[in-house]
Amino acid sequence: MIEVENIHKSFGDAHILNGITTCFDKGKTNLIIGQSGSGKTVFLKCLLGLFTPDEGSICYNGRTYSKLSGGEQRDLRQEMGMVFQGSALFDSMTVAGNVMFPMEMFAKQSRSEMEDRVDFVLKRVDLIDAHHKFPSEISGGMQKRVAIARAIVMNPKYLFCDEPNSGLDPKTAIIIDNLIKEITEEYNITTVINTHDMNSVMEIGEKILFLKDGIKEWEGTKYEIFKTDNQAVTDFVYSSELFKKVRQMYIEERN
Amino acid sequence: MNYLASIGSYAIMVVEVFKKPTKWKIMKTLILKEVDELIYGSLGIIVFISFFIGGVVAIQTALNITSDLIPKNLVGFATRQSVILEFAPTFCSIIMAGKVGSFITSSIGTMRVTEQIDALEVMGVNALNYLVFPKIIALLLYPFIIAIAMYVGIFGGWFASVFGGFSTSADFVEGLQLEFIPFHVAYSFIKSLVFAFIIATIPSFHGFYMKGGALEVGKASTTSFVWTSVVIIIVNYTLTQLLLG
Numbered sequence: 001m002i003e004v005e006n007i008h009k010s011f012g013d014a015h016i017l018n019g020i021t022t023c024f025d026k027g028k029t030n031l032i033i034g035q036s037g038s039g040k041t042v043f044l045k046c047l048l049g050l051f052t053p054d055e056g057s058i059c060y061n062g063r064t065y066s067k068l069s070g071g072e073q074r075d076l077r078q079e080m081g082m083v084f085q086g087s088a089l090f091d092s093m094t095v096a097g098n099v100m101f102p103m104e105m106f107a108k109q110s111r112s113e114m115e116d117r118v119d120f121v122l123k124r125v126d127l128i129d130a131h132h133k134f135p136s137e138i139s140g141g142m143q144k145r146v147a148i149a150r151a152i153v154m155n156p157k158y159l160f161c162d163e164p165n166s167g168l169d170p171k172t173a174i175i176i177d178n179l180i181k182e183i184t185e186e187y188n189i190t191t192v193i194n195t196h197d198m199n200s201v202m203e204i205g206e207k208i209l210f211l212k213d214g215i216k217e218w219e220g221t222k223y224e225i226f227k228t229d230n231q232a233v234t235d236f237v238y239s240s241e242l243f244k245k246v247r248q249m250y251i252e253e254r255n
Numbered sequence: 256m257n258y259l260a261s262i263g264s265y266a267i268m269v270v271e272v273f274k275k276p277t278k279w280k281i282m283k284t285l286i287l288k289e290v291d292e293l294i295y296g297s298l299g300i301i302v303f304i305s306f307f308i309g310g311v312v313a314i315q316t317a318l319n320i321t322s323d324l325i326p327k328n329l330v331g332f333a334t335r336q337s338v339i340l341e342f343a344p345t346f347c348s349i350i351m352a353g354k355v356g357s358f359i360t361s362s363i364g365t366m367r368v369t370e371q372i373d374a375l376e377v378m379g380v381n382a383l384n385y386l387v388f389p390k391i392i393a394l395l396l397y398p399f400i401i402a403i404a405m406y407v408g409i410f411g412g413w414f415a416s417v418f419g420g421f422s423t424s425a426d427f428v429e430g431l432q433l434e435f436i437p438f439h440v441a442y443s444f445i446k447s448l449v450f451a452f453i454i455a456t457i458p459s460f461h462g463f464y465m466k467g468g469a470l471e472v473g474k475a476s477t478t479s480f481v482w483t484s485v486v487i488i489i490v491n492y493t494l495t496q497l498l499l500g
Contacts, residue, residue, distance in 0.1 A: 078379045090371055
């Protein structure tokens, strides 16, 4: 569980986050949505410890990040897995090399144990055949799956994903969404996903946090988002004709 | 004010490079890779340039000797002094700032743009140690490149003088041996070690802290070349004053 308390973050005169308080539950896919410039990425980077909040605290299973020593912060980071928007795979390494990298850096297992673990996670993301390929030789969807494999190889307690299905076709995007949801449930980890994709909201949004101008405008589940009267949320989520119709059908069905 | 802030950030970066070292097993591989890319990969261009510059120095010296009172061995003497004192350590370092420095800035800058550095930091890896430290260690071999540049430069001078008809081989070799001061070679190697550190760290700084996209990677490479060259020129003057002045 991640508890966020009154987070503020500014860059010069620009106030990006203005007092966000929320909680991300264990074993659930928590989604952060909002328009471009609403502060989603800055918020996610604060959760990852890449940005230090100006005010407020972030607590990981009872451990407040800002109160930990440098060594404890690094240990905590090793409990985190991250899937970046552009996958952020190391170009000079093969798929297997990328997945093995965190283990080579920190794990104390033997080489054969590490290779077995890499094979296991690559099988889990259905990429065992791409073992020896380089990132430039595989598709965007495959790169995302490698990034997921790399993120889970160390058995993280927290999984963060920044727009995991951006640039992917709808079918591949759903495969990635479902993979993240399955892994979250399978390993009982706290997953936080930053997304623009409304399909993801409908597919895997067990908890949704809507940010607007750096504040928490709304939070709830994917079922509650159909019923909300919050104008900012409905304007954002139901901006397309398709989703307007989906919402209408849902409400009619409930009535 | 911005320059002062940059100098401060650079100093902090250099300290961070030596903190929280990466596992030796991994670091060893990284160092060997950097030796291959930065040192071995630069040998061709250094040999090529050294040979011809040595030749040009010899020809120009010979063409400027118009008086019969000046001994013919001056061509070898002047070539040796120019190559050992300035051409090999300083001129080669400016070339390396362009070749190796741009490579370092663009490769680290691309890693920044594509979030690979963020990925390292999220994993708890000291990205500065992982990326910059192997380059500093690999460039400790830089004096070997300078030694080769000295040898090839002088050979180029001999070749141009003898085969161009500007001097006899005996005169040239006599000039090479004339009033030789071994400390000049040591001075050259001390300079090249300092320049190696500059070539490893200033381009890394520009790549690591760059912001923006692909266009900014190109701009950062250019800026890094300019600043690396400027710092090399200033440090060259300071070290010459300190060691020979």
